[in-house]
Amino acid sequence: MGIEEKLPSGFLLTTVEKFAGYARKSALWPATFGLACCAIEMMTTGGARYDLARFGMEVFRASPRQADLMIVAGRVSQKMAPVLRQIYDQMPGPKWVLAMGVCASSGGMFNNYAIVQGVDHVVPVDIYLPGCPPRPEMLIDAILKLHDQISDTKLGKNRVREIEQQEREALAAAPTSAMKGLLR
Amino acid sequence: MPELPQVVRGFGVTFRTMFKKVVTEQYPEEKHLFPPKPRFHGRHQLNRYADGLEKCIGCELCAWACPADAIYVEGADNTEAERFSPGERYGRVYQINYLRCILCGLCIEACPTRALTMTNEYELADSSRASLIYEKQDLLAPMLPGMLAPPHAMAEGTTTDDYYSGRIKGLGVVAMDTGDAS
Numbered sequence: 001m002g003i004e005e006k007l008p009s010g011f012l013l014t015t016v017e018k019f020a021g022y023a024r025k026s027a028l029w030p031a032t033f034g035l036a037c038c039a040i041e042m043m044t045t046g047g048a049r050y051d052l053a054r055f056g057m058e059v060f061r062a063s064p065r066q067a068d069l070m071i072v073a074g075r076v077s078q079k080m081a082p083v084l085r086q087i088y089d090q091m092p093g094p095k096w097v098l099a100m101g102v103c104a105s106s107g108g109m110f111n112n113y114a115i116v117q118g119v120d121h122v123v124p125v126d127i128y129l130p131g132c133p134p135r136p137e138m139l140i141d142a143i144l145k146l147h148d149q150i151s152d153t154k155l156g157k158n159r160v161r162e163i164e165q166q167e168r169e170a171l172a173a174a175p176t177s178a179m180k181g182l183l184r
Numbered sequence: 185m186p187e188l189p190q191v192v193r194g195f196g197v198t199f200r201t202m203f204k205k206v207v208t209e210q211y212p213e214e215k216h217l218f219p220p221k222p223r224f225h226g227r228h229q230l231n232r233y234a235d236g237l238e239k240c241i242g243c244e245l246c247a248w249a250c251p252a253d254a255i256y257v258e259g260a261d262n263t264e265a266e267r268f269s270p271g272e273r274y275g276r277v278y279q280i281n282y283l284r285c286i287l288c289g290l291c292i293e294a295c296p297t298r299a300l301t302m303t304n305e306y307e308l309a310d311s312s313r314a315s316l317i318y319e320k321q322d323l324l325a326p327m328l329p330g331m332l333a334p335p336h337a338m339a340e341g342t343t344t345d346d347y348y349s350g351r352i353k354g355l356g357v358v359a360m361d362t363g364d365a366s
Contacts (some may be wrong), residue, residue, distance in 0.1 A: 051208045102252070104285035106313065109252035118283075118313070128316060129309045132286035135220070140211045142309035149311065179314075 007174040009157035015156065022067070022152035023096060027056045028143075028150070031067030031091060033084070036074025038101040045136040055143065069146070070123070071139075075103035076116040090121045096126045097152065098142060101133050108132060109159040189314030211362065218259040220304050225287040227305045228280055228322045233347055235339060236331035238268050238324070244276035246300055247290035254284035255291060266335040268282055272346040275299075278320040297348065330354045 007013045030052075034042055046052045046060060061067040064087045072146060076084055088097070099119050102108035105128040107117035121126060128143040154162045197299050209218045220226065231239045242259025258277035268274035293302055310316050310344075329334060338347070339356050346352060350357045 049207050050210060050211065054208070054210075056317045102283055102286055102293070105316075106281070108284055109286055111253065116244050120313070125307055127311050128283060128313060130282040130285065130287075130316060131306070132288075135306060137209075137215065137218075138306050138309065144212060144310070145309050 005156045007127045009161075013158060014070075015157055017153070018151075020155060021153050022081050024153070025090045025147040025150040028069050028098065028147070029059055029061050029071045030057055030071050030094075031064050031087065032060045032062055033070050033087065035076060035080065036101075036103065038073035038104070041133045041136055041139060041174050042071055042073045042100065045139045049135040050140060052131050052140070052143075055140075055147070057085070057143070064088075067091050068094065069096045069098060070101050072119045072123075072125075073100040073126045073133075075101075075108065076111055076119050076122065077114055078116060081116050081122050084119070085122050088112040094144060094153070097123050097130060098127050098146060099125045100139060102130055103132075105130065198221045199341040222304070223287050224302075224304050224306070225317075226303045227282075227308060228285075228291070228323055229301055229303050229325050230275075230320065231301060231325050232327075233270070233352050233353055234332075234348060234357070236336070237270055237313065237338070237347070238274055239333050240275040240278065241269055241271055241297055241299070242273045243296065245296060249290040249294035251288065251290060252286050252295045254276060254281045254286075256278070256281075256305060258366060264337070267337055268334040270338050271344045275320065280318050280323065282316045283313055293309070303306060 002125050007016060034040075044050060046058060057069070066068075068091070069090065070088060072084065088095070097119070099105040102118045103110060103115065105125075107115050109119070109132075116122060127142050127146045131137060133140050134142075152157075203355055209216075214251065233239060242257055244257045244259065247253075247257045248254040256279040259273045259274050260276035262268060262274055263273060287302070289302060296299075306328055308316070337359055338344075339352060342352070346358060353359050
């Protein structure tokens with residue numbers, strides 16, 4: 001994003017990486033994107049009993065311009081998909097997406113023409129959270145796992161190297177059609 | 185005595201709240217203090233008999249009951265040389281897609297041998313769709329002391345009835361038939 005992307009790799013960059021990761025995960029502001037029943041659990045998580053403020057994310061921003069994390073809570077209909085994409089595009093980077101609940105993650109029990117079968121068809125998802133709806137503890141658990149991902153985020157040269165590594169792995173990986181698991 | 189102004193009286197609520205018990209659950213640090221209710225629908229578990237044989241008979245009733253089509257079962261025949269469960273068949277492939285599963289418990293109601301039950305484990309979030317499809321080895325109950333990993337033969341001189349009515353108490357340990365079906 002800024003000057004930290006231009007740093008030479010080495011001791012300085014890893015220190016800045018650690019600091020940037022810590023700063024990014026400590027004040028992760030979610031965008032309000034409640035679409036269905038999962039949003040009720042999301043609101044509970046922000047409330048007094050579960051208190052997301054303990055992780056520096058009590059402010060659910062109504063404007064995507066001030067948000068870092070989009071919690072997609074609920075089933076995404078085909079009609080909502082472009083809206084969701086637009087909200088995502090309006091968020092300033094670095095940004096993350098949490099697919100909350102089975103409907104956002106894969107379509108869940110709504111395997112029909114009206115529902116997008118997984119929000120990862122529309123936006124890149126960083127963490128999937130099963131449950132229908134997930135209890136607030138599950139959401140906090142997913143957020144903490146996302147925090148771990150964020151604090152390990154690479155910058156600049158290291159990030160370029162990481163992307164190349166992922167690219168190589170993706171090319172070498174077995175295609176989905178060849179993944180049989182225990183099947184015969 | 186003159187009444188305090190409204191603005192000041194409002195802070196009385198703030199002051200009193202300081203002496204109230206804190207309602208916030210410190211989730212990741214103190215989660216042992218707030219366990220889910222015993223009947224909470226969490227991750228599934230494929231149970232075993234006391235001697236380690238699997239309870240699943242591969243009948244696919246759970247997959248039929250599932251409203252979200254999250255379960256995939258493929259049964260196979262037990263042979264005398266390779267026995268995984270008492271009776272004819274066992275579940276060779278057992279997959280639950282946790283990105284479809286709504287944890288409703290209809291599969292548990294459908295299961296005729298109580299092979300499939302639910303645990304209270306709920307921390308399932310993961311970063312890829314593939315890793316949230318749980319295979320049989322992820323779902324099987326852990327081996328307790330006294331169990332022997334299948335495949336192995338049924339206990340000497342027992343029939344499937346002894347297994348189904350719970351008379352197997354351990355590896356080769358069969359309870360005496362007392363007549364009642366408990």
